[in-house]
Amino acid sequence: MTTTQTKTAEKTGVTQNVESFLKGQLSHAQKRFEGLEGEANKAFKVLETRGQEAKKEVQALWTKVQAGELRADPRVQELTKKVDAAGAGLRKRLDGLQAKVVEAVGVASQSQVQQITHELGRLSKKLDVLLKPTRRAHGTTKNSGSAASSPRA
Template identity: 85%
Template sequence: METTSAKAAEKNGVTQNVEAYLKGRLSEAQKRFQGLEGEANKAFRALETRSQVAAKEVQALWTKVQAGELRADPRVQELTKKVDEAGVELRKRLDGLQAKVVEAVGVASQSQVQQITQELGRLSKKLDVLLKPTRRSHPSTKNSGGAASSPRA
């Protein structure tokens, strides 16, 4: 009886250790997600502020463009560059945050899936090349239309 209770106590201890480990991992993952969420919110607020400032500038310039005043104005060209740069930066940040989230979750990213697909295609081609000689080594199936390998009833 003591050995049974000792085994049960040991099993209970192992279960508690596994639960504690899993809770710890879950807690770490939640902290990572909170950190990523904080970063995303900061980036979003900064970009939102920048976009509001740029929108005001664009609106003022658009009024002048409609009046035909700013077609060659260097400020319009500079603003176009700023908007393009902000768009590129936004895409980079969002891609980076997306990659971090995907990494934290443990799912393959789009680029990893593409690499895997390319590797599978390459291996499939190699496999086809390796299988072709074995198909040619059975001339009786070619000449007799497969009658030698499949008996008829």
């Protein structure tokens, strides 16, 4: 054999080795791909089943909401109480903040205006009681024509 033939034989052997190596790698990759594809199909089926179950649950809840049955559920009642309590706490905090802002501005708050209105009403009633005898006295003096008996400032 000549050196050219030897080199050609070596190249052919290397080429065959590379081809067999690549075929083996390709075969192995195809097997892994088929395994991954099978796992993906299983996962998809599980997700599809879960989605259908969730859809049924949502439809059942929607039916209960429309029928008003959901309000009788103790969990919903507990959540309603928690939401109401949180709302009340938020209202208190906002009222306190509003009072601080109003105080900083120097304007009477709503509760202060209500207290003032209540106090004015109470004082007005007292004045009416105190002024009734005076008004009667003025009414009789005007009718009698005596200007000297009416008090003057």
